[in-house]
Amino acid sequence: MKYNFDAPIDRSNNFSAKYDERKKKFGREDIIPLWIADMDFMTAQPIIDAILQRGKQGIFGYVSRPDSYFEAVCNWQKRRNNWEIHENLVGFNVGVVPALCTAIKEFSEENDKILFLTPVYSEFFDSVEKWNRKVLTSSLNEENHYYTVDFQDFEAKLKQGPKIFILCNPHNPVGRVWTKEELVKMGELCLKYNVMVISDEIHSDLMLWGNKHIPFASISEDFSNNTITCTSATKTFNLAGLQASTTIFPNEEIKKRFEDFWQRMDITRNNCFSLVAMEAAYNYGEEWLEQLLPYIEGNMLYVKDFCDKNIPQIKTFLPESTYLMWLDCTKLNLEGDALVNFMINEAGLGLGDGRAFGANKGYMRLNVACPRVTLEKAMENLKQAVDRFIG
Ligand SMILES: Cc1ncc(COP(=O)(O)O)c(C=O)c1O
Incomplete structure (x- = not known):
């Protein structure tokens, strides 16, 4: 069409x-x-059709999340990014920012430092501050409007002992698609200083000029073991009002700690429209x-x-x-x-x-x-x- x-x-x-x-x-x-x-x-159109079809059913009781939903997420990552993920390590969430907040809350303590590269999406500041953690920033270098990581400063900041590094991959607002070399350098430094990575990959489908997205956790087993990835079809397909996102965990234990928070809030079920919309997006939206x-x-x-x-x-x-x-x-x-x-x-x-x-x-x-x-x-x-x- x-x-x-x-x-x-x-x-x-x-x-x-x-x-x-x-x-x-x-x-x-x-x-x-x-x-x-x-x-x-x-x-x-396939997303609109899926929502209309669901609407026509006229029954909007509690929904359970079918395996087909997680298959759609995994197939998308495999097809688009050549990233093989296990369905049992994938979780549903109501948004990338709520997922970031949960990771901050569950994997750091009050007054801990949380590091990120600036300028960056403003909610990174808010999410850290709202949970009473301390913002620690490393400014990107800028030359002729091209932004790169200042690795000397990045390492100096890591030495200050942040608990988490929030990576924006790709980076909003300067639009950088980090190269493998840059990602490897960031990841190795985070491992060296024992800093967990939360990789916000919400913009990762919006690759321009033939650029290719590299999921941070796909680079190596060590990186994958140290990373929570947050992504969604909402930015890609203009579905933000449906409030849905995907979280990809390194292991069952971290997944459980993360999901316990949502259990305690009793937010464990899906919205019936976001469920079908996300699945249709991943299966038929390309x-x-x-x-x-x-x-x-x-x-x-x-x-x-x-x-x-x-x-x-x-x-x-x-x-x-x-x-x-x-x-x-x-x-x-x-x-x-x-x-x-x-x-x-x-x-x-x-x-x-x-x-x-x-x-x-x-x-x-x-x-x-x-x-x-x-x-x-x-x-x-x-x-x-x-x-x-x-x-
Ligand atoms: C980097 C980044 N992360 C997260 C979000 C918002 O995610 P959500 O609406 O799923 O909370 C945005 C929205 O612009 C964004 O730019």
Whole structure:
């Protein structure tokens, strides 16, 4: 089936956080929302069909999770990433962030340090702080808008004794697909300092320009024994509102410790719609994904080209993965809130504030998972606002 990502979308009755929370987040409702990481696209038809079919049954009692669900997860990893995982080490969860929080809670103590590389997804900070652990960061090196791990600093931070390293693989927001060499180096250092790895691989299906994802735990048995992997079809197929994720454990004991937490909360069953949606996504969603990725690449090329030609004060670059672009606005010389206010009130754009990701001032995150026409309008707004600003 041919999908049309240019098709106009209407999220007015969608109870969409991206649109309906504009007033709360940006102080006004008339901005183009390009912030939270979901897509302004209809999902794959087999997923819609699976949900409609389940809906038509009209019976929504308690559900059990069939083996076919876990088979679908394992087959996807094998097919896409050549990663062989055992079904008995796979767990269902209600989201990657809840899974991160559980791992933090169960495998570290209050006031322990938790390490991650910045700038990074803002919930890493929140998840650590909300559970009364201490954030420990290692800033990525940046050269010509290409980000790499500062291994000297990374090791220095590991020497400070964090209990856990949260790896973002691939890395949101700078879009790096870590190379095998980089992953091996990070993993070996974590083993050397006895630091558990939680690998957040939620963006791992969104590989651009032919890049290949390497699941961190697939690299070696030692890495696998030291890693909890969190992933999901929700980012890939725009299903975040269904709240579902997959956790892959190193062994039964760690799985049990993790799952005991959910047992104590009595959250052990699946939502009947997320169950069928995730299974359909993994079994029949590839055709849609293979058409989505070139569309995202096209949107990124459009934004980069537009900025290069028309807004030289804003530099951007093509990420290796994700549908999120990182905008270097430092040449506008707007500090902190002034930059955010400029984007909202002058350009009419709701972007992610770089400071929330632990970036220095002057960076914004742009979500390009929307019809091209939305980006064209956004870029025109931005150009006009910058032109007015620089006079
Ligand atoms: C790196 C990363 N992890 C996790 C999430 C959210 O996961 P979930 O909605 O499953 O909690 C996001 C959402 O943008 C993300 O970028």
